[in-house]
Amino acid sequence: MATVRLQQLTRKFPDGSVALAGLTLDIKHGEFLVLVGPSGCGKTTALRLIAGLDAPTSGRIVVGEEDVTDLPPGSRDVAMVFQNYALYPHFTVAENIAFPLKMRRVPAGEQQRQVREVAETLGIGELLARKPAQLSGGQRQRVALARALVRQPAVFLFDEPLSNLDAQVRASTRAELVRLHRQLGATMIFVTHDQVEAMSMAQRMAVLNKGRLEQCAAPLEVYRTPATRFTAQFVGSPSINTFDGTIEGKGSRQLFVGAVQVPVTAPPGSGTLAVRPEHLHIVPPGDGTFPVRVALVEPLGAECIVHALLGDNTEVRVRVPGLPTVATGDTVHLRIDHEAALVFDAEGRLEGRGRRP
Ligand SMILES: Nc1ncnc2c1ncn2[C@@H]1O[C@H](COP(=O)(O)OP(=O)(O)O)[C@@H](O)[C@H]1O
Numbered sequence: 334m335a336t337v338r339l340q341q342l343t344r345k346f347p348d349g350s351v352a353l354a355g356l357t358l359d360i361k362h363g364e365f366l367v368l369v370g371p372s373g374c375g376k377t378t379a380l381r382l383i384a385g386l387d388a389p390t391s392g393r394i395v396v397g398e399e400d401v402t403d404l405p406p407g408s409r410d411v412a413m414v415f416q417n418y419a420l421y422p423h424f425t426v427a428e429n430i431a432f433p434l435k436m437r438r439v440p441a442g443e444q445q446r447q448v449r450e451v452a453e454t455l456g457i458g459e460l461l462a463r464k465p466a467q468l469s470g471g472q473r474q475r476v477a478l479a480r481a482l483v484r485q486p487a488v489f490l491f492d493e494p495l496s497n498l499d500a501q502v503r504a505s506t507r508a509e510l511v512r513l514h515r516q517l518g519a520t521m522i523f524v525t526h527d528q529v530e531a532m533s534m535a536q537r538m539a540v541l542n543k544g545r546l547e548q549c550a551a552p553l554e555v556y557r558t559p560a561t562r563f564t565a566q567f568v569g570s571p572s573i574n575t576f577d578g579t580i581e582g583k584g585s586r587q588l589f590v591g592a593v594q595v596p597v598t599a600p601p602g603s604g605t606l607a608v609r610p611e612h613l614h615i616v617p618p619g620d621g622t623f624p625v626r627v628a629l630v631e632p633l634g635a636e637c638i639v640h641a642l643l644g645d646n647t648e649v650r651v652r653v654p655g656l657p658t659v660a661t662g663d664t665v666h667l668r669i670d671h672e673a674a675l676v677f678d679a680e681g682r683l684e685g686r687g688r689r690p
């Protein structure tokens with residue numbers, strides 16, 4: 334069973350920087366787990382530790398039943414695909430793919446058979462005689478993937494493998510990788526800084542921030558119920574609207590943000606109200622609505638994004654289905670979908686939600 338358990342993994346560098354600070358994560362057998370977070374949050378470090386290319390300052394790594402923390406990379410049943418492909422430039426495609434088999438002294442005939450088979454699976458069967466310089470970015474990425482596949486490892490590690498590809502190739506390779514995962518049933522840990530990529534590919538996504546785990550859950554759960562303010566802001570585009578305010582009242586509490594008042598389930602104190610752009614609605618003025626000035630309208634075809642300003646010039650983003658019905662300079666009124674609103678405490682932890690007045 335290729336489960337991967339990270340236990341309190343910490344990696345400090347001699348210069349004092351801390352890339353990972355006690356990361357604990359259980360990855361299931363056959364799972365497609367996406368590790369996502371902004372640049373510098375420790376994603377590559379985590380993969381390098383799992384692959385054995387780097388050693389943790391403290392903590393353990395367990396693959397299946399075996400503690401691999403002190404094993405060299407070659408003794409771990411793990412293959413890593415890098416962002417920059419890391420192909421051997423003087424080798425042909427076939428030689429690049431065959432490399433791990435050669436290292437294991439697999440007989441030449443068998444090497445060729447396996448190389449051809451995996452190349453066919455990935456649609457690069459015609460490219461076997463070429464050198465990497467004669468390939469497009471997408472093709473090089475496939476060769477790197479093929480080289481990982483022939484090893485038939487228990488665990489695949491992908492470090493932003495799609496980020497050098499153009500948007501269209503990236504989208505098709507994404508879908509292909511998900512298909513491949515289903516076909517192989519292997520455990521895969523996929524790293525990206527792109528939350529859209531994470532949302533679209535992950536069975537579960539682990540959100541990392543400054544070397545710490547913010548949340549690990551299914552993408553829609555992360556979207557709907559972000560455990561922290563960081564996660565709420567990191568996931569979703571355009572990003573969630575946040576308003577700082579105070580929660581007051583004894584029995585039935587309200588969050589006050591300027592002139593806006595929202596009934597909430599959270600305890601009294603300072604709090605942040607977070608509302609996704611699709612949970613703000615342009616409505617006629619009335620009870621519970623508040624005015625904003627339209628600063629910019631982005632028509633995207635099926636929907637538009639309206640950027641508007643509150644009285645104090647705070648920007649709010651509103652997702653409006655269909656074609657634009659408002660224009661820059663208009664004053665419009667907004668209503669908050671109370672029950673979809675989230676409330677975070679002063680430390681940024683999810684503390685409650687809005688409720689119907
Ligand atoms: N060899 C190193 N020496 C010092 N700091 C490092 C080293 N490698 C990485 N870091 C730091 O550790 C943090 C995490 O890096 P990394 O894991 O590469 O992030 P990510 O892959 O999420 O962008 C960064 O702040 C980075 O500057």
Ligand SMILES: [Mg+2]
Pocket residue numbers: 376377378
């Ligand atoms: Mg990285």
